[in-house]
Amino acid sequence: MKSIIKYFADIFGGVRTLLVGMKITGKYFFSPGQIVTQQYPENRKKLVMFDRFKGELIMPHNENNEHKCTGCGICETNCPNGTIEVIPTRIETEDGKKKRILDTYVYRLGMCTFCALCVKTCPSEALAFGQDFEQAVFDRTQLTKILNKPGSTIMKGVE
Amino acid sequence: MTETTENYQLDQEEYIINMGPQHPSTHGVLRFEVSLKGEMVRNIRPHCGYIHRGIEKMCEKNTYQQIIHLTDRLDYLSAHSNNELVCLTVEEALEIEVPERVKYIRTIMAELNRIASHQLWWCSMGMDMGGLTCFFYGLRDREPILDIFEETCGGRLLLSYNCPGGVMYDLHPNFQKRVKDYIKYFRKKLPEYDALLSGNIIFLERTKGLGVLTLEDAISFGVTGPTGRASGFSCDIRKTQPYSAYSKVDFKEILYTEGDTFHRYKARIDEMWESMNIIEQLIDNIPEGDYAVKMKPIIKLPAGEYYKSVETARGELGLYLISDGNKSPYRFKLRSPNFINLGALASMVKDTKIADLVAISASLDLVIPDIDR
Known part of the structure; x- marks a missing residue:
């Protein structure tokens, strides 16, 4: 007799635990306001990334097409992967001195x-991370970019 | 096949199948060579090395600042703890005292990382046992943590937030508010995990009493983390050798004595509660101050041997570092928790069914890139 009671108690107990779980899934099924999924390609215009998000490396230019890079190559030596290559050139300034520029x-x-060592170590703050992640x-040759x-x-x- | 089976005598009715390297429930490229008799597992031999990248060797070529971003790629789910380990070792070797603010930031970040890691483990554990619901519910709650990381660190998974002497950037002004909101939110959501999976009859039948790891085995294999603590092995590095701000917080070490799959599951769920307690104690008291000590551009450690360990989401991660006084380490050896936990798998799965092998290996929470490095 005891085993029969246990048999049915197990069945009902088991069904109850399943219903406890289904109560939660059912609750979300009937309240779609709590859905957190983003409709990604459609919401592209409204999508705002965080300021510090590391999408790609960029060199900010001002409105006169001027940048801050002196071509010193500190970022190149700090990069662990050989991602950056700074090719400098020498020019003669007005007072006759030779100067190294980018x-x-x-x-x-x-x-x-995206270890951010280049941005962190740049002495003239010429580099930054852009927000574009697409x-x-x-x-793959198109992945090589010229930043200036x-x-x-x-x-x-x-x- | 011949060279792998030569030391193992097969019974007449025994046969060998391969599980992996491409198998959805090994969570990466790990191959188990399983000897079966009917449906029962007789023996199991894991084969590693499918995702070996030689990170330890690469670290010997890089400077100490550059090493940080490589350690992200070991156990990517607890990237912050890995970063922290290298920084703590370098700071200890140079005898630098980091500001209090840095210690608090590191502890909060590590605990957030632990919650995020355990959430993803809960997702995949449920999915391995056949409940796809868990996967979506876990990822839903993990998303706000990744947003907190993204706002402050700039990365979601691979943070690279630590640097020798402190952290890369100061906390974002929104950080405290976001974390507090999140703790409030997640305290409401965590009981849902229990209702969905912990109390589910199918889950209980499949995990209780399965794959028992005894305390003796846990100690002799050196199993750490929630896996070891479910067997009653008190091995929390945060308690035994407190680093960063762990000596200032009051928290409980989760210990169970049963050592079966269900209690390994339970230990991780309880750790999420404890992590939230730790964060709540620290978040309001972050001291003002610098976020990093000014370091020399080229760091050279004094010649010698150093060992330091931290508690990642999976156990004790140790770093044994030999320096010869140059700008990069002479030897960089990691004691990875996953590799050692994997060693104990064979003693757990003996004489269980092959379907239970999936459940047991899911309860170990293996991350394959950390095994192979």
């Missing part, structure tokens, strides 16, 4: 691990 700033996005391309814009010069007062 010619091309090559950034290979495909090799970057970096998919058809060919064509014709850009160094900002006055940055040494």
Whole structure:
């Protein structure tokens, strides 16, 4: 007799535990206001990333097409993966001195691990992280980017 | 096959199948060579190395600042603790005292990371046992933590937030409010986990009394973390060798004596409650001050041997570092909790059914990149 009672008690007890779980799923099923899913490609216009989000490395330019990079190459030596290549050039200034300036700033996005050491160690704060995260391309050669814009010069007062 | 089975005598009715390396419930590329007799598991031999990247060797070529971002990729679910370990070792070797603020920030971040890690484990544990509901509910609650990380650290999973001497950036102004809101939110949501899975009759039948790891075995294998504590092995590094701000907080070490799959599950659920307690004690008292000590651009550790360990979400992660006085370490050896917990798996699964192997390995919470490194 005891075993029969236990048999039915187990069945009803088991069904009860299932119903406890289904109460929660049912609650969310009938209150869709609590849904947290984002409709990603559709909400692209409204999507705002956080300020510190590391999407890609950028070199901010001002309205006169001037950047702050002196071409010192500290970011290049600090990068653990060889992502950055700073190609400097030498020019002669008005008072006859030779000066080293930035010619091309090559950034290979495909090799970057976003450790932020380049931005952190830059002495003239010439680098920053951009918010754009949609970096998919058809060919990996397109992942190599040149960060200084064509014709850009160094900002006055940055040494 | 011949070279792997030569030391093992098969019975007449025994046969061998491979589980993995591409198997959804090994959570990565791990191969189990399972000897079966009918449906019963006789023996199991794990084969590692499918995702070996040589991180320890790479670390010997990099400077101490550059090592940090590589340790993110070990156990990616507790990236903050891994970062913290390298920083603590470097700071101890150089005898630098970091500001109080840094200690508090590191402790809060590590505990948030632990909650996020246990949530993902809960997702995958439920999914391995056949309940897909858990996966969505766990990820829903994990998302706000990742947002907190993203706002302060700039990364969601691979944080790279620590640097030798402190942290990379100061806390975001919204940080405290967000964390407090989250704790309030998650205290309401965690009982749902119990209702959905912990009390479920199917789950209980499949986990109670299954895959018992005795205390003797746990100690002799060196199993740490929630897995070891479910067997009654008191091994919490946060208690035994407090680092950062753990000596200032009052928390309970979760201990069970049963050592079966269900209590390994229970230990992790209880750890989430304890992590919330730790965060609540610290979040209002973060002292003002610097967020990092100014370090030299090239860090050179004095020649010698150093060992330091931290408690990640999976157990004791130890770092044995030999320095010869140069700017990069001479030897960089990690004691990873997952590799050692995996060693104890064979003694747990003996004479269980093959379907239970999935449940037992899920309860160990293995992260494969940490095993292979």
